[in-house]
Amino acid sequence: MKNRLISFLKFTWFPVLVVTAWQFVSSNAANPFFPAPTKIYAATKYVFTAQWVTQSLATSLYTIFAGYLIGSLLGLVFGSIFGSNNLLREIFTPITNFMRSIPSPAKIPVIIALFGIGLSSRITTVAIAVLFPVLLTTMRAIATTDSHLLDYSKILKFGYFRSLIQVRIPAATGEILAGLQVALQIAVLVMVVSEMLGSGKGLGAFVIRAQATYMITDMWVGILTIGVVGLILTEGFGFLERKLAPWYFSSKGIK
Amino acid sequence: MSQDIDSGVTLQVNDLAISFSRNGQDVPVIDGLSFDVSAGEILAVCGQSGIGKSTLVRSIAGLISPHRGEISIDSNVVREPIENLGFVTQDYSRSLFPWLSVEKNVALPFKGREISKAERKVRVSQALAEVGLEDSARLYPWQLSGGMQQRVAIARALVVKPKLLILDEPFASLDVYVRLELEDLVLNLVQTHGTTTLLVTHDIDEAIYMADRVIVLSGTPADSTSDISVNLPRPRVQMETRSNPAFLQLRNQLHASIRA
Ligand SMILES: Nc1ncnc2c1ncn2[C@@H]1O[C@H](COP(=O)(O)OP(=O)(O)O)[C@@H](O)[C@H]1O
Numbered sequence: 349m350k351n352r353l354i355s356f357l358k359f360t361w362f363p364v365l366v367v368t369a370w371q372f373v374s375s376n377a378a379n380p381f382f383p384a385p386t387k388i389y390a391a392t393k394y395v396f397t398a399q400w401v402t403q404s405l406a407t408s409l410y411t412i413f414a415g416y417l418i419g420s421l422l423g424l425v426f427g428s429i430f431g432s433n434n435l436l437r438e439i440f441t442p443i444t445n446f447m448r449s450i451p452s453p454a455k456i457p458v459i460i461a462l463f464g465i466g467l468s469s470r471i472t473t474v475a476i477a478v479l480f481p482v483l484l485t486t487m488r489a490i491a492t493t494d495s496h497l498l499d500y501s502k503i504l505k506f507g508y509f510r511s512l513i514q515v516r517i518p519a520a521t522g523e524i525l526a527g528l529q530v531a532l533q534i535a536v537l538v539m540v541v542s543e544m545l546g547s548g549k550g551l552g553a554f555v556i557r558a559q560a561t562y563m564i565t566d567m568w569v570g571i572l573t574i575g576v577v578g579l580i581l582t583e584g585f586g587f588l589e590r591k592l593a594p595w596y597f598s599s600k601g602i603k
Numbered sequence: 604m605s606q607d608i609d610s611g612v613t614l615q616v617n618d619l620a621i622s623f624s625r626n627g628q629d630v631p632v633i634d635g636l637s638f639d640v641s642a643g644e645i646l647a648v649c650g651q652s653g654i655g656k657s658t659l660v661r662s663i664a665g666l667i668s669p670h671r672g673e674i675s676i677d678s679n680v681v682r683e684p685i686e687n688l689g690f691v692t693q694d695y696s697r698s699l700f701p702w703l704s705v706e707k708n709v710a711l712p713f714k715g716r717e718i719s720k721a722e723r724k725v726r727v728s729q730a731l732a733e734v735g736l737e738d739s740a741r742l743y744p745w746q747l748s749g750g751m752q753q754r755v756a757i758a759r760a761l762v763v764k765p766k767l768l769i770l771d772e773p774f775a776s777l778d779v780y781v782r783l784e785l786e787d788l789v790l791n792l793v794q795t796h797g798t799t800t801l802l803v804t805h806d807i808d809e810a811i812y813m814a815d816r817v818i819v820l821s822g823t824p825a826d827s828t829s830d831i832s833v834n835l836p837r838p839r840v841q842m843e844t845r846s847n848p849a850f851l852q853l854r855n856q857l858h859a860s861i862r863a
């Protein structure tokens with residue numbers, strides 16, 4: 349009981365301090381861009397009852413799930429293929445590196461030109477932003493499988509696919525998971541940016557519109573909602589990866 | 604499958620040459636090496652580190668192809684790893700699969716073979732019992748000590764009753780007590796199954812203690828400088844065998860030829 353209380357305090361004292369300080373400073377200052385936390389909290393009640401907002405949240409979640417799923421699946425598949433084949437890897441590494449070097453927001457105009465500004469365009473944007481980092485980390489991880497494991501897979505007389513599925517991919521788990529996690533953060537970023545660029549839909553659009561119409565408290569509700577969505581996704585990812593590859597974390601002594 | 608007939612393969616290495624390219628140039632590592640191993644024989648391969656011992660056994664395992672010459676197992680030229688090959692290296696922690704439990708690691712050589720699940724289970728528990736790990740079947744390799752991990756690798760190599768067992772410095776990174784114990788364990792197992800065994804080691808005493816014959820690689824590129832029969836009585840017993848005058852004499856002889 350006492351231990352629980354201590355660990356609870358360990359994680360909560362700092363946020364509580366920040367919010368309290370914010371509350372104190374903002375109620376004594378006249379800057380309209382930093383409304384007091386109590387005001388923001390009060391605003392959540394009416395903001396979330398407005399249908400437009402719940403729809404924005406639903407659209408954003410849909411965008412990020414679909415985009416992330418498509419992008420990471422493609423990245424995993426092509427990363428595995430290129431990583432296990434020297435010729436394909438040599439052919440595709442320069443172009444992949446180049447594509448990744450273009451920041452995702454800079455790709456958005458091209459995607460809008462191709463797909464318009466609708467939902468599918470935003471999903472494509474997220475998918476492409478996720479695809480390249482996942483592909484590159486997967487490719488490198490698969491390509492650098494420990495030679496001892498590859499020797500042993502030859503001695504077991506595993507063919508190409510069996511060696512890929514049963515040896516190279518599991519051996520690459522740690523790096524692949526790290527790549528997927530980075531890609532998740534990129535996905536949240538790109539989702540918000542793409543929504544801000546004139547789509548009129550999603551949390552990003554809600555924030556931009558609130559700002560443009562001086563609904564500063566609403567804007568804060570939107571920003572904090574995006575933060576909560578990002579946090580839940582990251583935590584959810586952490587939970588899933590421990591379910592999927594428990595051996596990896598235990599073998600590295602990670603709790 | 605004739606897996607239960609206890610007899611190892613014969614091995615011929617004939618005029619073997621292997622080179623690696625280094626900075627665009629072919630550097631020969633082994634040149635003109637020939638020797639035979641008869642069925643059920645235990646052959647130790649000695650030589651300084653970097654001389655080409657691993658290269659030799661990797662080519663016998665079918666992992667690298669020779670530039671010249673031939674390796675034949677039971678008169679068939681080796682072009683890829685043979686079926687039921689036992690292969691154990693020094694780096695046990697890198698060749699066991701950390702995502703599989705001990706019993707699943709040991710069951711790996713059975714994947715897709717025509718053998719029932721029930722029989723597979725029996726064979727795996729037998730193999731684990733033979734190396735004294737029956738209580739660790741459900742654990743993962745990284746939960747075991749180095750010596751226990753190497754026992755898993757040995758069980759995995761022996762579970763298919765291999766006709767050829769290749770051990771590349773299997774005990775080099777283990778402490779001396781574990782080493783002596785595993786030497787006896789392996790010796791006992793290969794002798795009961797009549798497995799043809801190649802043991803690479805830089806430890807001359809270990810070579811003499813375990814082998815029927817010792818060859819020494821030396822020179823650059825390497826070939827075999829001596830081929831010495833070990834006529835010590837079996838079963839061998841650690842302290843007794845090692846203090847046999849014949850043991851000491853063989854040891855001097857080998858020392859001299861490795862330095863040469
Ligand atoms: N894959 C490789 N590429 C290039 N050189 C290699 C390779 N493997 C081994 N060598 C070289 O071949 C020589 C013999 O190596 P190795 O067979 O591992 O020696 P040993 O096992 O006797 O210590 C060394 O000089 C090593 O650098």
Ligand SMILES: [Mg+2]
Nearest residue numbers: 656657658772
């Ligand atoms: Mg070696």
